[in-house]
Amino acid sequence: MEFFDIVNVKDKFFEQYIGKYELNSIITGIAQRINNDYKNCSTHNPLIIIGVLNGSFMFLADLVKMLNIKCEIHFIKVSSYSGTETTGKVTEILGLTRDITNQNVLIVEDIVDTGLTMRELYHQLSLKKPLTLDMCTLLYKKVKCKVHLNIKYVCKEIEDKFVIGYGLDYDNLGRNYDSIYSLIEDDVSVWNEKN
Numbered sequence: 188m189e190f191f192d193i194v195n196v197k198d199k200f201f202e203q204y205i206g207k208y209e210l211n212s213i214i215t216g217i218a219q220r221i222n223n224d225y226k227n228c229s230t231h232n233p234l235i236i237i238g239v240l241n242g243s244f245m246f247l248a249d250l251v252k253m254l255n256i257k258c259e260i261h262f263i264k265v266s267s268y269s270g271t272e273t274t275g276k277v278t279e280i281l282g283l284t285r286d287i288t289n290q291n292v293l294i295v296e297d298i299v300d301t302g303l304t305m306r307e308l309y310h311q312l313s314l315k316k317p318l319t320l321d322m323c324t325l326l327y328k329k330v331k332c333k334v335h336l337n338i339k340y341v342c343k344e345i346e347d348k349f350v351i352g353y354g355l356d357y358d359n360l361g362r363n364y365d366s367i368y369s370l371i372e373d374d375v376s377v378w379n380e381k382n
């Protein structure tokens with residue numbers, strides 16, 4: 188057991204779900220695949236990595252440290268999400284200053300839930316005519332996903348749980364934890380009595 192195996196954020200309690208050592212090992216595996224798949228990228232043709240803020244910042248930081256290919260790192264923002272139910276509403280892509288036409292592009296997300304955000308992002312970026320456009324996500328709630336997505340790099344498929352930590356938030360809190368925590372669905376008063 189890690190020291191922080193239960194954390195409290197606002198009105199909710201979360202229990203440790205994916206520890207930092209497991210995260211490190213699954214990200215290492217994905218980084219090896221990316222290193223292999225994009226080994227031909229060069230200074231003139233680097234892999235354009237596009238992280239989706241805010242959620243992907245920690246995952247992306249750890250992932251790119253393990254890459255030995257030529258790559259550029261950029262960030263975009265899409266419309267925000269609050270609470271524990273995803274809205275799936277994407278208004279626009281903000282902050283993309285890099286021309287991605289004819290480039291190899293990899294979108295990096297923290298989590299794919301209904302899949303609507305990723306589908307919209309993929310669609311909008313594909314209109315810019317990249318040479319290749321692929322998706323990478325730390326977590327994938329496959330059972331919740333409403334749309335067909337061909338995600339090339341999935342670090343881990345998870346059940347239908349609301350999770351925080353390692354970049355993921357609950358009302359903008361909890362992003363700083365180095366592990367992933369899942370919501371304890373029990374009534375908190377019941378949980379308090381039990382402990």
Ligand code: IMP
Binds near residue numbers: 296357
């Ligand atoms: P989707 O459009 O339903 O796939 O959701 C995409 C966005 O919702 C993600 O990029 C997250 O920002 C947020 N989200 C979905 N599920 C969770 C979760 O369990 N915890 C925190 N944020 C989540």
Ligand code: MG
Binds near residue numbers: 239240242243
């Ligand atoms: Mg996100």
